[in-house]
Amino acid sequence: MKNYKEILRLESLGLKKTEIAKSCNCSRTTVVNTLKRAKEYNLDWNKVKDLSNESIAKKIMPSHAPSVSYQMPDYEYIHREMAKSGVTLGLLWVEYCEQCRESGLIPYKQTQFNKYYRDFIHKTKATMHLEHKPGEIMEVDWAGQKVTIFDTDTGNSVKVSIFVSVLPYSGYAYVEGFLSQNQENWITAHVNSYRYFGGVTRILVPDNLKTGVIKNTADETIINKMYQELAEHYGTAILPARPYSPKDKATVEKSVNTVSTWILAALRNQEFLSLREFNEAIHEKLVDFNKNEFQKKEGCRESWFEEEKNYLIPLPEKPYEPAIWKTATVQYNYHVTVENKNYSCPYEYIRHKVDIRLTGRIVEIFYRGERIASHPRLKGHSSQYSTLKEHMPPNHQKYSSWNGERFQKWARSYGINTHAVVNYFLTRDKVEQQGYKSCMALLKLSDKYPQQHIEKACERALSYTPRPSLKSIQTILRSKQEILLTENESKEKDTSSQYAFTRGSDYYSGDDD
Incomplete structure (x- = not known):
C-alpha cells in the first residue's frame, strides 16, 4: 500500500512533488492524485497525523480500502427479463444499479455482472430464452412431403402441399394444405397463420422461394412486391434465411419433420375426397401436436404459447387481401385493359406504362409509385368499361352523361x-x-x-x-x-x-x- 500519510507529511514541509515521489518510492502521478483527493476531502497533515496509513487510505482512496460485499443480482429474474423483446443485459445492469443505490447496497460493475450471468446460463443450461424471445420471430416453409387426395368430380388423385409456420420461442405451430405453392396460396397461408396465432411477430423468416423473395445475396435483398405489402400491412419485417444456411431456420426445419411425424404419418391410412376434409383432419391433429408435453422441459407448446401471445403485435382491423400486380400501357382512349376489362386513368398518362394492383374488390393504377386511379373491380366474362369523368379530356367530358x-x-x-x-x-x-x-x-x-x-x-x-x-x-x-x-x-x-x-x-x- 502506498504511504499516503508520509506523502501528506512531506507536502506539509514544502517539498516538491518530484522530491516527495522520490522519497516515498512512488510515481509523481501517485503524489498528485493523493494530494488532489486529500484536498477534495479537506484533509491536511494536521488532521491526519494521528491516523494510521490504512485509515487515511479509506478516506482518500476508497479503491485501496479492504474488499467490501457486493449485492448479487437475481439472475433467474434477469434470465426471464432477457426473454422479452428489446431487453438487453446493459439495460438490466442499469436497473440493477438503481435498485442497489436505493437500497444502499454496492452493485457489481457491468463486466462482472455479465460474467456472472454467463456462468448462470452455463450451470443451468437455460439457453432457450437466449436464442429466441417471445413474439419476436415466425418461421415459415413448405414441407417437403406432399399428401395425395382424390377429386370426386374427376376421380383423379391430386397432390397437396403442406404449409408450416412456427413460433420458435414456444414451438407453437400452424399447418394447412394447399393445392399449389403459388403466390396467392403463399400469402393466404400467412394470413391464416396470423389469424390462428391471434397476433403478429416482429420478424418473419421465410426460405428463399420466388413467391416471397426475388433476390437474396450478401449485398442485396429484394422481397416480392405482394409479400412486402403483406409485411407492411401487419407491421412485421421480412428477414429471409441466408441461402444454403439451414441453421438460420433450424426451428422450422425441425418442426416440419415433427409435423410430418405427428400429423401426416397419423393420417397416412386415411383417404380424403376434398381439400377441406383434409384440412379439417389436419386441424384436429394440430391441436394434439401443440398440446403434447415436451420431453426435455416442462410444459407443452400450448402452455408456452400462453406466455408468448402476450408479446405478439395485435392484428390489424382487417386481414391483408392478396393483390396481383400487372404492368400495362395507357391506351389512346385513356384506359388500361386488364383481364378483358377496361379501367380509366387521367388522360395525361396516355402511352405511359403504369403498374396495376388487383385485389378481389379493387383495381388501383400506379405511376412511378403514386396512385393515379382506383376503381371497383369489374366482374363477368364480357368486356366492360369503368370510366371516371375526371379522367376524360375536356372535350370528352361533355358526353360523359350519355346513356x-x-x-x-x-x-x-x-x-x-x-x-x-x-x-x-x-x-x-x-x-x-x-x-x-x-x-x-x-x-x-x-x-x-x-x-x-x-x-x-x-x-x-x-x-x-x-x-x-x-x-x-x-x-x-x-x-x-x-x-x-x-x-x-x-x-x-x-x-x-x-x-x-x-x-x-x-x-x-x-x-x-
Missing part, C-alpha cells in the same frame, strides 16, 4: 335511319353499355357533317346490310356518296320535268289521219 335512352332520343331527332343504326348498336351486344362507344362515335360525326348527310349515310348503310358498322357509315360520309345520291336524284327529277312531253291517246291509236 342508351339519350342516344336514342338524339337519333330520332336525326331521322328513322339514324335511329335504326343507333338501336342496332345498343342491342347487338349482351350489355347495352358495350354499344356506347359506337354511338358516341356516330354522335361525334355531327361535329363534322350536317344532320341530313348523317341520316342519308345511315340509310345507304342500311340498304347494304341490316347490321351496319360504324366504319361503313364513316366511309360513306368520307366518299360523299350520300351527297352525290341526293344531287343525282334531284337532277333526274329536274330533267324529266323540263324536257318531257305528253303523247295523247290518238298517237297510240294507230290512225294515219
